Every structure is written in C-alpha cells, then in structure tokens.
Amino acid sequence: MKIIVTLLTLGLLAFTPPKKEPVSKAMASAVRNFLNSLDTEQRKQATYPFDSDERFNWHFVPRERKGLPLKQMNDKQRQAAMTLLKTALSEQGYTKATAIIDMENVLRIVENRPANDTYRDPENYSFTVFGEPSEKEPWGWRIEGHHLSLHFSSLTNKIIDMTPAFMGSNPGEVRIEGPKKGKQILKQETALGYALLNALNEDQRKKAVISETCPNDIVTSNKRKASLDKQEGLAYSDMTGSQQKIFMELLNTYLGNYQITLANQQMDRLKESGLDKLMFAWMGDREPGFGPGKGQYYRIHGPTLLIEYDNSQNQANHIHTVVRDLTKDFGEDLLTEHYKNQHGK
Incomplete structure (x- = not known):
C-alpha cells in the first residue's frame, strides 16, 4: 500500500490567524522563533547573509534547494516554519500554499511514482x-x-517587498479518481480571467487578445528582474464599470493571498502609479477546456506590476502564476537607496 505524506504528518495544520500586531513585528518574531527552534547545523543550513546571491536564486521547478526543507525538521520546527508563513499570508493564500505542497502527492499517483519518491516530494x-x-x-x-x-524583504520595521510570488498547480484540475478529484487550487484565477475576457465587446477583445497562440509558460520565467518590451492589451480606463469590477476581482484574487496589511500596501502602490495605467492582455484559446492545441495565457501589466497566468502544459491542465514588482522585486531599489544613505555605498 502506498504511504502518502499528508498535510497533517507535515504539521501543516489549518489556518489560525496570528495575534493582532504589526505584520513586520509578527514576522520578525516568527523568524526568531523558527531560528531558535533549530540546532546549530540546521541554523547554518537555513541562513545566509542578506547580500548573498542565493537570495536571487529562485525557481518553481522540482530541484534541490538551499535552505532547510520540511523533511529535515521535527514537528516543532515545522510548526514554527508554518507559523512564519501564516504571518505573511491571508487564510486564502495559506490555503493555496499548503494545497500546492499537498498536490505533490497527487503527482506521485498520476505519474505512478513510489511513495518515497523525492522528485514529487511534499517535504x-x-x-x-x-x-x-x-x-x-x-x-x-x-x-x-x-x-x-x-x-x-524587510527594512526599518516595514515589509518593503513581497515579490516574486509564484504559485502553480499541476494538475490544474485533478481528474483522476479519488478524494482529490475535481480539486482546483487556482480556480478563481482561471474563472475570473475568462469572465473578464468574455465580458468584453468585439472591439475591446481585438485590443485585449494580442495573440491567438499561447506561450508555453509565463514569459518572464524565473529571471532575476522581470521586464517586458511594452505594455499591450486593453487598458483599465477603456473598460466599462462592470468590466472594471471583474478586473478588480481578478487583481484582488492575487493581492488577496497576502495578509491584509501587505495586500493593502500593494494596492496603495498601484493607486499611486495609476490604476488606469494597468492593462489586461490575453493570448491563446478563448474557450475553456483541455486537450492538444488548447492553452490560455493572460497578464495584468502596469508601470510597477506584472501578473502572469499561463495554462498551457499537460494539455492545458498545468497552471503557473506569478506576481512581480517591476521596480522593486526583492526590495532592490529601496535597499540600494538604504545602502547609499546609510553606508555610503
């Protein structure tokens, strides 16, 4: 009988809101508690200097990773790690994150891998x-x-940046028999993208649909700095009131993964740069469905923000989403200014 690693065995329990205190204070406290739960060797493995290049070494594919994995933690340490995650995410975001981890168990079954397989590994x-x-x-x-x-990234008692933020799901919809059948972790991201596309009139769709061909992944991949040659698509300012409402629901689906203070911080920044400057662009198939030749991609793109959604792989049943800050991913611009002012660099 296959042994499935469950969320319970990993110590990834249901979301319970952290104590009401400033998010930066709660996060700093949670980091200290996590580090204090580790032994000397674990702490060495889990920590790097802030200016280490490892901070930019990110990806969303299965691979060996730096840091301390769940498989090398005891129950107390896992609880401390997940408590840290709870300080950053809303209940919605935490539910998605833990479901993504749990989806590795589904992939083991889909790909007929053994229970101790380490390629599809929730630990x-x-x-x-x-x-x-x-x-x-x-x-x-x-x-x-x-x-x-x-x-x-944090500076002067403030969380200054929360990107890159990648969430994906393979399968996008579980179609094998079993208790997970029908599961869609990123259901709203998919449904609202289609809802907005279908709410547009013919002239608006001509602007929004920039290609009939879907790319095979998010365009910016895992680049250290995200950038696109130009903004394309339909501007928020060119949408009707009802269309703008759907657009904001879609936008808030991504921002709403964060703890409310962090979500509001991102929204305030978008308002400062101008919501009217945000654009919605679509590539690929305009009807939902799976199979060869299918594939859907959309993005929300503005002066400071890029959100990408791609569902093209595995016969359009493999979703990648990412949120990037085009001016301060990893908090780089504010940190550069800090070092210049404080250290004369």
Whole structure:
C-alpha cells in the first residue's frame, strides 16, 4: 500500500490567524522563533547573509534547494516554519500554499511514482532566512519548492517587498479518481480571467487578445528582474464599470493571498502609479477546456506590476502564476537607496 505524506504528518495544520500586531513585528518574531527552534547545523543550513546571491536564486521547478526543507525538521520546527508563513499570508493564500505542497502527492499517483519518491516530494519545501531580523538593517526570508516560491524583504520595521510570488498547480484540475478529484487550487484565477475576457465587446477583445497562440509558460520565467518590451492589451480606463469590477476581482484574487496589511500596501502602490495605467492582455484559446492545441495565457501589466497566468502544459491542465514588482522585486531599489544613505555605498 502506498504511504502518502499528508498535510497533517507535515504539521501543516489549518489556518489560525496570528495575534493582532504589526505584520513586520509578527514576522520578525516568527523568524526568531523558527531560528531558535533549530540546532546549530540546521541554523547554518537555513541562513545566509542578506547580500548573498542565493537570495536571487529562485525557481518553481522540482530541484534541490538551499535552505532547510520540511523533511529535515521535527514537528516543532515545522510548526514554527508554518507559523512564519501564516504571518505573511491571508487564510486564502495559506490555503493555496499548503494545497500546492499537498498536490505533490497527487503527482506521485498520476505519474505512478513510489511513495518515497523525492522528485514529487511534499517535504521538499525549504525555508531560508537572509540576514537577521533587525530594526535598522535589511533582512528577509523565503519559502520555496515545486510550484511555490514566496519572498519577503524587510527594512526599518516595514515589509518593503513581497515579490516574486509564484504559485502553480499541476494538475490544474485533478481528474483522476479519488478524494482529490475535481480539486482546483487556482480556480478563481482561471474563472475570473475568462469572465473578464468574455465580458468584453468585439472591439475591446481585438485590443485585449494580442495573440491567438499561447506561450508555453509565463514569459518572464524565473529571471532575476522581470521586464517586458511594452505594455499591450486593453487598458483599465477603456473598460466599462462592470468590466472594471471583474478586473478588480481578478487583481484582488492575487493581492488577496497576502495578509491584509501587505495586500493593502500593494494596492496603495498601484493607486499611486495609476490604476488606469494597468492593462489586461490575453493570448491563446478563448474557450475553456483541455486537450492538444488548447492553452490560455493572460497578464495584468502596469508601470510597477506584472501578473502572469499561463495554462498551457499537460494539455492545458498545468497552471503557473506569478506576481512581480517591476521596480522593486526583492526590495532592490529601496535597499540600494538604504545602502547609499546609510553606508555610503
């Protein structure tokens, strides 16, 4: 009989909101608690200097990763790690993150792999801390594994950046028999993308649909700095009120994965740069469905933000999504200014 690693055995229990306190304080406290739960060798494995190039070494494919994976933690340490994750995410975001981890068990069955397989491995999700929580010096942390890569950077008691933020799901919809059949982790991201496309009139769709061919992945991949040659598609300002409502629901589906203070922080930044400058673009098949030749891609693109959604692989049943800050991924611009002002660099 196959032994399935469950969320319970990993210590990834149901979401319980952290204590009501500033998110930066809660996150710093959770990082310290996590690090204090580790022995000397584990702590060495889990930590890097903040200026280490490892901070930019991110990807969303199955691979060996730096940091301390769940498989090398005891129950207490796993609880501390997941408590840290809860300080950053909303209930919606935490539910998605833990479901993505659990989806590795489905992939083991789909691909007929043994229960102890380490390629599709719900225990191969690593926590890494960069620097030490401080009120004066920058620090950060990440969780990363297959289809999940979340990054947080802090400076002067404030979380200054929460990107890149990658979430994916393979399969996008579980179609094998069993208790997970019908499961769609990123259901809203899919449904609202189609809802917005189908709400457009013919002239609007001519602007929004920039290609009949779907790319085979998110365009920016795992590049250290995300960029596109130009903004394309239909502008938010050219949508009707009802269309803008769907657009905002779609946008908030991504921002709403974060704890509310962090979500509001991102929304305030978008408003400052101008919501009217955001654009919606679509590539690929315009009707939902699976199979050869199918594939759907959309993006929300503005001066400071890029959100990409791609569902093209595995006969259009393999979803990748990413949120990138085009000006300060990894908090780089603010950190550069900090070093210049504080250290004369």
